[in-house]
Amino acid sequence: MALTLRASRSIPVPVGEAYAAVLPMPLPMVFSRRYLALPPIKEVRDQDGEWGTVGQTRTIVLADRGTMRETLTSVTPGASFGYDITPVTGPLKPLVVAAQGLWSFAPAGNGVEVSWQWILEPTRAGVLVMPALGRMWQGYARQALEEVEKALLAG
Numbered sequence: 001m002a003l004t005l006r007a008s009r010s011i012p013v014p015v016g017e018a019y020a021a022v023l024p025m026p027l028p029m030v031f032s033r034r035y036l037a038l039p040p041i042k043e044v045r046d047q048d049g050e051w052g053t054v055g056q057t058r059t060i061v062l063a064d065r066g067t068m069r070e071t072l073t074s075v076t077p078g079a080s081f082g083y084d085i086t087p088v089t090g091p092l093k094p095l096v097v098a099a100q101g102l103w104s105f106a107p108a109g110n111g112v113e114v115s116w117q118w119i120l121e122p123t124r125a126g127v128l129v130m131p132a133l134g135r136m137w138q139g140y141a142r143q144a145l146e147e148v149e150k151a152l153l154a155g
Contacts, residue, residue: 003120003130007141011149012111016078018152019105022114023081024050027060030147035140037091039063052081066090073100080104095126095133114148116141 011018031041039062047058054075060068067089074082086098100119105112118137122130 001122001127001130003122003134004117005120005134005137005141006115006117007138007145008113008115009145009149010108010111010113011152012109013152013155015105015107015112017155018112018114019078021152021155022103022105022148023052023075025148025151029151030144031140032147033143034063035143036136038136038140039066060085062090064091066092068092068099074102078105095123095129097121097123097126114145116144 027041027044034040041060042063043061045059045061048056051058051072052075054072056072058070060070062068068085069087071084072081073084074080080102082100082102084098084100087093088096088098098121102115102117104115104117106115107113120126120130120133126133
């Protein structure tokens with residue numbers, strides 16, 4: 001039973017500019033703050049070149065020493081990019097088998113609506129905590145989108 005989570009934020013910058021900046025944005029900058037049990041990203045390893053080519057992989061290292069292997073699965077210039085996360089290690093491993101992520105960019109008023117979505121595949125034990133994990137993810141996503149907005153407006 002997968003759980004779909006989504007958060008969005010409208011930002012007064014052009015869609016193409018937002019997309020071009022967010023796709024290669026350093027993850028430790030976007031995910032710099034803990035939210036309850038969800039740790040910040042400490043570093044990214046094993047990435048060759050600028051992030052943006054389907055098939056690229058990298059290892060995300062969390063502040064709690066957990067890791068996630070990310071594979072870029074789709075790139076639609078100016079509109080969206082998607083990725084898979086598997087395997088998960090560390091404290092999230094007993095709860096989450098994998099995640100599929102999607103960042104999307106759509107015109108909104110005088111700017112862009114930036115949306116981040118995760119589809120979580122829980123473990124058997126993880127099914128029980130998905131509602132709580134979902135609420136935590138919403139706070140984590142809000143913080144990440146705040147960081148994206150700061151970076152885009154500083155531009």
